[in-house]
Amino acid sequence: MNIHEYQAKQWLARFGVPVPQGRVAATAEEARAAAREIGFPCVVKAQIHAGGRGKAGGVKVVHNDDEAAAFAEDILGKPLVTHQTGPEGRIVRRVWVEEASRIARELYCSIVLDAAAGGPAIIACREGGMEIEEVARETPDAIIIEVVDPLVGVQPFQIRRVAAGLGLSGKELSAFGVLVRSLYDAFLKSDCMQLEINPLAQLDDGRLLVLDAKMNFDGNALFRQTDVAELRDITEEDPKEVRASDLGISYVALDGNIGCMVNGAGLAMGTMDIIQQYGGMPANFLDVGGGASKEMVGQAFRLLLSDDKVRGVLVNIFGGIMRCDVIAAGVIDAAREIGVSVPLVVRLQGTNVEQGRELLSKSDLSIIPADTIADAAQKIVEAVRAQEGDA
Ligand code: ADP
Numbered sequence: 001m002n003i004h005e006y007q008a009k010q011w012l013a014r015f016g017v018p019v020p021q022g023r024v025a026a027t028a029e030e031a032r033a034a035a036r037e038i039g040f041p042c043v044v045k046a047q048i049h050a051g052g053r054g055k056a057g058g059v060k061v062v063h064n065d066d067e068a069a070a071f072a073e074d075i076l077g078k079p080l081v082t083h084q085t086g087p088e089g090r091i092v093r094r095v096w097v098e099e100a101s102r103i104a105r106e107l108y109c110s111i112v113l114d115a116a117a118g119g120p121a122i123i124a125c126r127e128g129g130m131e132i133e134e135v136a137r138e139t140p141d142a143i144i145i146e147v148v149d150p151l152v153g154v155q156p157f158q159i160r161r162v163a164a165g166l167g168l169s170g171k172e173l174s175a176f177g178v179l180v181r182s183l184y185d186a187f188l189k190s191d192c193m194q195l196e197i198n199p200l201a202q203l204d205d206g207r208l209l210v211l212d213a214k215m216n217f218d219g220n221a222l223f224r225q226t227d228v229a230e231l232r233d234i235t236e237e238d239p240k241e242v243r244a245s246d247l248g249i250s251y252v253a254l255d256g257n258i259g260c261m262v263n264g265a266g267l268a269m270g271t272m273d274i275i276q277q278y279g280g281m282p283a284n285f286l287d288v289g290g291g292a293s294k295e296m297v298g299q300a301f302r303l304l305l306s307d308d309k310v311r312g313v314l315v316n317i318f319g320g321i322m323r324c325d326v327i328a329a330g331v332i333d334a335a336r337e338i339g340v341s342v343p344l345v346v347r348l349q350g351t352n353v354e355q356g357r358e359l360l361s362k363s364d365l366s367i368i369p370a371d372t373i374a375d376a377a378q379k380i381v382e383a384v385r386a387q388e389g390d391a
């Protein structure tokens with residue numbers, strides 16, 4: 001789960017992380033009042049769940065309240081397109097107004113859960129700021145990575161190593177040490193997956209200040225992070241993903257055009273892989289779960305078809321706990337009710353597979369049956385292609 005920059009800053013402040021003074025505003029007049037309170041110059045920043053705002057015109061230094069209100073008026077209620085949002089952009093619903101800092105250097109510092117290393121990794125770079133992606137691409141050696149052993153926490157030698165890489169010494173090194181410890185504390189105690197500070201600004205007077213913060217939390221830990229869960233902004237999430245989570249279905253929207261309905265996360269991943277192997281692109285990951293009911297199958301089906309990118313559907317179900325005839329009935333009901341205008345390939349295997357196949361073949365729907373996963377993947381990719389060829 002992601003949160004906004006202003007929420008991340010307020011959250012981090014609780015852990016003693018140094019952040020600028022700021023106010024959130026939802027209208028131009030609120031932005032004017034916030035700017036007056038903060039004083040000038042101040043910075044007005046679009047709040048969306050995406051980075052790259054600076055380059056896209058979503059961050060502006062303003063020198064008086066008219067300028068603050070005018071800029072807020074300009075961006076509020078409209079989509080902001082950045083290199084991270086996709087072409088449709090994200091609607092700006094709030095701005096964050098904060099004191100402007102006199103920046104000497106912009107550093108990069110993040111903590112991410114590194115699955116391969118088995119612990120949180122501190123990632124840092126002396127060339128932070130808006131060009132960080134280019135730096136990572138062109139001079140990967142400039143990126144410092146320090147994996148923390150979760151049992152012992154951040155060690156002083158690790159802080160010295162990262163600080164040296166960032167060119168910090170003396171008083172700055174101690175300040176950096178305190179900062180990293182509070183970031184790590186926030187990371188651990190809030191069940192974060194990612195905590196990214198870019199830029200971590202070194203000011204004219206040597207102080208370190210967090211000027212941008214991105215936090216991502218482990219969705220599976222939200223049951224025990226109720227304060228974090230309250231920061232959720234569902235207007236920033238894919239409506240299909242929100243509906244799926246309400247229904248208890250694991251669903252992740254993707255960029256392709258083949259909708260997949262599968263039971264079991266492993267089989268779902270395998271299905272996506274094999275679709276790609278045959279030259280297709282999955283529109284989603286969808287796991288209806290091992291013991292899903294007929295209703296659940298129907299809901300999942302509706303969810304798939306509500307995505308207008310979907311040009312074909314592949315149902316790949318292994319009937320273990322769930323019986324194939326129940327799945328077949330669910331698919332038939334849903335398909336009848338919604339009306340499926342795209343090719344539909346169904347591959348069933350497992351308990352009551354014969355009854356399930358019979359139901360499908362007897363139905364008046366044009367379902368393309370498949371025996372193996374490979375067969376199913378090949379058939380849906382071909383069917384989608386043939387249809388695009390016709391169009
Ligand atoms: P994004 O990463 O989405 O582009 P940032 O919050 O990092 O947005 O802002 C972009 C740039 O704007 C920063 O790299 C920094 O140079 C400048 N900036 C952001 N906040 C401030 C601030 N409070 N004072 C001065 N400059 C700022």
Ligand code: MG
Nearest residue numbers: 051198199212
């Ligand atoms: Mg940034």
